[in-house]
Amino acid sequence: MRVFVSLVPPRCLRLEELYLNWYNFANEALRYEVENPRSFGKAHRIVVVGMGGSAIAGDMIAIIANSTGSIPVFVWKDFYTPKTLIDDSTAVLAISYSGNTRETILSLEQALRRTDMVGVVASNGKLLEIAKEKRLPYIQVRRGLVPRAALPILLYASLALLEACDVKLVEKSDVNEGIEVLRDVETAKSDSIYIASYLQRARLPLIVATTRYNALATRVKNELNENAKMPAKVEIAPELFHNDIVGWEAAVVSDRALIIESDIEYERALLSFYAEYLQERGFEVTELKLRGRSLLARYLYGSLVAGLASVRIAKMRGVDPMTTHSISKYKNLVTALEDRVRSSIEY
Amino acid sequence: MRVFVSLVPPRCLRLEELYLNWYNFANEALRYEVENPRSFGKAHRIVVVGMGGSAIAGDMIAIIANSTGSIPVFVWKDFYTPKTLIDDSTAVLAISYSGNTRETILSLEQALRRTDMVGVVASNGKLLEIAKEKRLPYIQVRRGLVPRAALPILLYASLALLEACDVKLVEKSDVNEGIEVLRDVETAKSDSIYIASYLQRARLPLIVATTRYNALATRVKNELNENAKMPAKVEIAPELFHNDIVGWEAAVVSDRALIIESDIEYERALLSFYAEYLQERGFEVTELKLRGRSLLARYLYGSLVAGLASVRIAKMRGVDPMTTHSISKYKNLVTALEDRVRSSIEY
Numbered sequence: 001m002r003v004f005v006s007l008v009p010p011r012c013l014r015l016e017e018l019y020l021n022w023y024n025f026a027n028e029a030l031r032y033e034v035e036n037p038r039s040f041g042k043a044h045r046i047v048v049v050g051m052g053g054s055a056i057a058g059d060m061i062a063i064i065a066n067s068t069g070s071i072p073v074f075v076w077k078d079f080y081t082p083k084t085l086i087d088d089s090t091a092v093l094a095i096s097y098s099g100n101t102r103e104t105i106l107s108l109e110q111a112l113r114r115t116d117m118v119g120v121v122a123s124n125g126k127l128l129e130i131a132k133e134k135r136l137p138y139i140q141v142r143r144g145l146v147p148r149a150a151l152p153i154l155l156y157a158s159l160a161l162l163e164a165c166d167v168k169l170v171e172k173s174d175v176n177e178g179i180e181v182l183r184d185v186e187t188a189k190s191d192s193i194y195i196a197s198y199l200q201r202a203r204l205p206l207i208v209a210t211t212r213y214n215a216l217a218t219r220v221k222n223e224l225n226e227n228a229k230m231p232a233k234v235e236i237a238p239e240l241f242h243n244d245i246v247g248w249e250a251a252v253v254s255d256r257a258l259i260i261e262s263d264i265e266y267e268r269a270l271l272s273f274y275a276e277y278l279q280e281r282g283f284e285v286t287e288l289k290l291r292g293r294s295l296l297a298r299y300l301y302g303s304l305v306a307g308l309a310s311v312r313i314a315k316m317r318g319v320d321p322m323t324t325h326s327i328s329k330y331k332n333l334v335t336a337l338e339d340r341v342r343s344s345i346e347y
Numbered sequence: 348m349r350v351f352v353s354l355v356p357p358r359c360l361r362l363e364e365l366y367l368n369w370y371n372f373a374n375e376a377l378r379y380e381v382e383n384p385r386s387f388g389k390a391h392r393i394v395v396v397g398m399g400g401s402a403i404a405g406d407m408i409a410i411i412a413n414s415t416g417s418i419p420v421f422v423w424k425d426f427y428t429p430k431t432l433i434d435d436s437t438a439v440l441a442i443s444y445s446g447n448t449r450e451t452i453l454s455l456e457q458a459l460r461r462t463d464m465v466g467v468v469a470s471n472g473k474l475l476e477i478a479k480e481k482r483l484p485y486i487q488v489r490r491g492l493v494p495r496a497a498l499p500i501l502l503y504a505s506l507a508l509l510e511a512c513d514v515k516l517v518e519k520s521d522v523n524e525g526i527e528v529l530r531d532v533e534t535a536k537s538d539s540i541y542i543a544s545y546l547q548r549a550r551l552p553l554i555v556a557t558t559r560y561n562a563l564a565t566r567v568k569n570e571l572n573e574n575a576k577m578p579a580k581v582e583i584a585p586e587l588f589h590n591d592i593v594g595w596e597a598a599v600v601s602d603r604a605l606i607i608e609s610d611i612e613y614e615r616a617l618l619s620f621y622a623e624y625l626q627e628r629g630f631e632v633t634e635l636k637l638r639g640r641s642l643l644a645r646y647l648y649g650s651l652v653a654g655l656a657s658v659r660i661a662k663m664r665g666v667d668p669m670t671t672h673s674i675s676k677y678k679n680l681v682t683a684l685e686d687r688v689r690s691s692i693e694y
Contacts (some may be wrong), residue, residue, distance in 0.1 A: 014658050044391065052589025066429030071432075078558045079613075082413030084420075093372055103585055163459040203581075203600045204551065211425045223591035231594035233551075235578040237405035238450055239424040241677040243569035244400025248672055249665045253550045266426075273680050277673065326624065330588040333620050335561040340613040345579070 015321045018149035019307040023182040025102035029156035034164035034198045036135045040117045046073045049107035050095040050254035053147030055152040060216035060299050067295050069169035070186045079103045091117035097147035099125020102334045121157045174294035181301040182290045192308035198286050200313045202256035209260035210267045220306040227310035227321035237270050254282035261287050365496035366654040370529040374524045378426035381511035383482045385462045388513035390438035393420040396454035397442040400494030404501035406562035407646050414642050416516035427692045438464035446472020446568035449681045468504045499627045521641035528616045528648040539655035549603035549658045551578045556607035557614045567653040574657035574668035601629030610635050
């Protein structure tokens with residue numbers, strides 16, 4: 001049984017305070033121990049299985065691996081994984097904050113039949129039980145949070161688990177920079193106030209990013225969904241220039257767009273072109289500015305601003321950012337469906 | 348120089364007639380010759396590079412490979428490919444209908460520095476020039492279409508090229524079934540009239556599918572974008588149940604949703620649950636029914652209905668389904684930016 005030095009009393013804190021505590025959470029995550037480490041060194045790809053606020057850490061790791069790692073990382077979000085994706089040369093990382101996400105448990109069970117390189121990141125639940133029983137590499141993270149508030153914990157624990165299993169995706173200097181950008185909460189707060197007052201007047205905002213910031217655009221959308229109870233639409237450049245852009249030519253709606261800045265100069269030019277186009281179509285457009293040099297730091301900073309902004313929008317709209325009733329209803333359905341799911345899946 | 352037996356006079360045909368001619372196009376594609384075949388048999392993954400209406404064939408092939416193939420297929424849509432993704436054990440397929448898509452040309456040039464297993468599918472342009480000069484496996488397809496009207500050609504030519512290079516992803520029976528569902532144009536027309544009258548009244552429709560139909564949802568969206576000049580939002584189950592669903596809890600908009608049916612029973616139950624939820628939130632909901640047993644056939648039939656429906660909506664809205672002015676503006680920008688792009692990309 002692990003005991004955490006409680007920097008903050010979990011659960012009873014409001015979501016905003018949890019986000020403002022990310023600097024401490026990230027530092028805490030660096031101190032977690034990896035249980036049962038073993039080498040994933042012979043793996044030629046990594047597949048992350050998970051859903052929602054847990055899988056987004058995998059999405060970010062996939063982007064970072066493409067930039068600074070040496071092995072491709074893919075994320076699969078479903079009750080199964082395709083048989084082509086996981087073989088005995090694949091390392092699988094299952095991330096579920098609660099440890100009880102049914103999709104992730106079933107995907108983990110499948111993975112165990114195909115490869116012996118399987119790791120787990122969870123705070124609790126069935127996933128941890130399986131990890132202990134099968135002596136899989138795992139990290140048990142702090143309990144009592146909502147998954148979205150645990151982002152830096154899930155991200156850093158996942159990177160640490162992979163590193164302990166001989167898969168190094170980021171340099172120590174990037175890890176440290178990622179923590180540093182979380183320290184300056186005043187700047188993040190100030191940026192989030194601007195973004196919140198901007199997006200609060202949107203009906204279904206358009207979140208735009210380039211491929212390298214794909215997972216941050218998804219994170220921003222998910223935070224608006226879960227905290228502010230606001231739908232959003234994500235589009236990724238340059239692909240959006242080959243289809244979505246035409247959709248606005250005769251659109252009967254226009255709204256507010258949030259464009260996530262890129263650190264690559266030609267991508268900035270593409271995004272500027274798109275911002276002007278959207279404005280011509282009646283959109284208001286603003287930019288989410290990021291901080292830091294490394295992708296990891298920029299992702300963490302952008303996620304912090306999005307989290308704070310979405311909580312602020314929730315307050316403005318009079319909704320509770322902590323509760324997600326419709327996800328709970330879905331989870332009841334899945335529990336009822338579990339036997340049918342299990343009998344449909346090829347192991 | 349290849350000479351095509353012209354079943355239809357290209358370009359001068361209206362888009363609707365092109366879609367109605369898919370049965371002939373698919374048959375024609377089966378007769379294309381693969382030039383310079385070589386074995387990709389040692390590849391442990393396939394990466395398709397392309398954009399928009401060309402890349403969607405790759406998206407579909409990736410889904411089909413997951414279901415019936417033995418090797419994973421990934422699609423990357425940008426001016427570059429990540430260095431982790433393409434190594435000397437990767438086969439790369441570049442698809443560009445025009446053969447002049449800048450993103451695809453740059454990605455192909457990068458790929459050629461990393462692997463000698465590279466193939467090309469194009470009707471013309473720089474991509475074909477490179478293929479001929481480097482003696483790469485290639486298929487030259489019929490000219491004079493718009494890329495979206497060439498879907499069965501691009502899909503069948505890509506599968507044929509891979510098969511000639513020792514990568515077999517689908518059985519002959521599935522290929523034949525895919526052609527058969529395109530023959531019954533009266534059923535597809537009738538289905539498309541219903542879908543068009545339904546979506547014509549949408550402002551920004553929500554297109555929903557399960558992971559196995561992900562690429563069809565994207566195709567439906569892209570057809571609405573390009574032909575009907577209508578924006579759309581795509582959401583994929585089960586991931587949508589972990590974030591997007593909450594966004595509608597306090598949404599100030601509701602619209603029309605099109606749910607793409609699944610062939611898996613428990614996925615139908617998930618989609619029914621979501622349909623009811625959306626209706627409670629003020630949405631109208633209907634389903635896109637598919638035909639055929641194989642994924643390939645179901646994808647082709649759904650694409651045909653979506654194509655016909657989107658042209659019909661274009662007529663109802665008084666827009667020209669053939670022109671895509673905003674994509675043309677983007678292409679001018681990219682030509683002007685090309686040197687900056689090239690100097691930013693790591694080869």
